[in-house]
Amino acid sequence: MPARLVSVINMKGGVGKSTTTVSLAETLALHQRRRVLVIDLDPQTNASIMAAGPEKWNALREAERTLDFYFESYIVQQKPKPFKSLVETRVSDLKGKPDVSLCAAAPEFRIVERDMIESFVKRGFQIDQIQKWICERFANGLKTVINDYDYILIDCPPGISLFAEAALIAADAILVPTIPDYVSRLGLITFRKRALRLINERRGGASQLMVLATKYDETFSLHRSEAQLLKDNLGEAMFDVRIPQHVDIAKAAEWSETPRTFDQKYGAMAPTIAKLGEEFMSKVDLAPAL
Numbered sequence: 001m002p003a004r005l006v007s008v009i010n011m012k013g014g015v016g017k018s019t020t021t022v023s024l025a026e027t028l029a030l031h032q033r034r035r036v037l038v039i040d041l042d043p044q045t046n047a048s049i050m051a052a053g054p055e056k057w058n059a060l061r062e063a064e065r066t067l068d069f070y071f072e073s074y075i076v077q078q079k080p081k082p083f084k085s086l087v088e089t090r091v092s093d094l095k096g097k098p099d100v101s102l103c104a105a106a107p108e109f110r111i112v113e114r115d116m117i118e119s120f121v122k123r124g125f126q127i128d129q130i131q132k133w134i135c136e137r138f139a140n141g142l143k144t145v146i147n148d149y150d151y152i153l154i155d156c157p158p159g160i161s162l163f164a165e166a167a168l169i170a171a172d173a174i175l176v177p178t179i180p181d182y183v184s185r186l187g188l189i190t191f192r193k194r195a196l197r198l199i200n201e202r203r204g205g206a207s208q209l210m211v212l213a214t215k216y217d218e219t220f221s222l223h224r225s226e227a228q229l230l231k232d233n234l235g236e237a238m239f240d241v242r243i244p245q246h247v248d249i250a251k252a253a254e255w256s257e258t259p260r261t262f263d264q265k266y267g268a269m270a271p272t273i274a275k276l277g278e279e280f281m282s283k284v285d286l287a288p289a290l
């Protein structure tokens with residue numbers, strides 16, 4: 001059974017997309033025994049560095065195994081780079097080497113995106129043709145790895161970019177980490193409409209949109225009421241588990257040279273992250289356990 005493709009998206013930055021992507025990947029691999037690939041589409045590279053550490057990430061860049069080289073190879077070289085060659089396996093700093101693989105991003109991705117658009121515009125392409133081109137190349141790459149995993153999690157950049165839209169269109173499900181405040185809720189409703197429209201127009205087929213409250217502060221009554229409103233509006237699409245604003249989540253994101261257990265890494269937040277994995281599994285259709 002091919003992997004379920006889940007894109008982690010929010011128009012806003014700093015809401016916990018990358019943190020959620022990596023911690024979810026780790027609990028799915030460790031506690032649920034799933035094979036997980038994290039694809040980092042954000043030139044800010046946070047998920048890459050969180051998942052693989054700065055040294056390995058640097059080695060991937062030097063070896064030209066980051067995502068920018070894949071897209072660049074289609075434009076400037078005769079022969080496209082195999083997508084599979086970007087994938088680095090067993091990247092996590094957790095003990096027991098859970099099955100988390102990474103397809104890393106690099107800051108150069110921004111330049112590649114810009115150059116690509118420029119070259120297409122010069123050749124008279126329209127924006128939707130460029131979008132289609134990116135989606136096709138991305139889908140071609142994904143096809144070559146989709147049978148190697150149970151889940152592919154795509155960490156998207158904030159804002160609207162052609163690559164984020166490609167991830168939206170390719171996805172079986174969308175996970176939107178959201179800080180439960182008023183502005184985020186309004187933004188979410190707008191985004192949801194747009195996302196569902198895009199998916200239905202461009203691809204057809206069933207897709208899911210799931211929302212996860214992040215950086216949740218239960219002492220803050222606004223967070224409590226906004227999270228409840230989201231739940232009332234979204235029902236099953238809203239996660240019951242909420243990710244608190246907690247120093248142990250921020251600390252887990254710092255790479256450790258010495259492998260650590262899940263409890264050492266996530267501290268007081270370990271049970272919450274494990275619950276996130278369980279609930280994720282119950283929300284997303286999946287292959288039988290290995």
Ligand SMILES: Nc1ncnc2c1ncn2[C@@H]1O[C@H](COP(=O)(O)OP(=O)(O)O)[C@@H](O)[C@H]1O
Nearest residue numbers: 013014015016017018019215244245246249250
């Ligand atoms: N639940 C949390 N509690 C405390 N800090 C968090 C939490 N989630 C994320 N952070 C911190 O907030 C910052 C932004 O998180 P990040 O996952 O990079 O957001 P995004 O990918 O949406 O831009 C990071 O410094 C991260 O360590």
Ligand SMILES: [Mg+2]
Nearest residue numbers: 017018042046
């Ligand atoms: Mg991020």
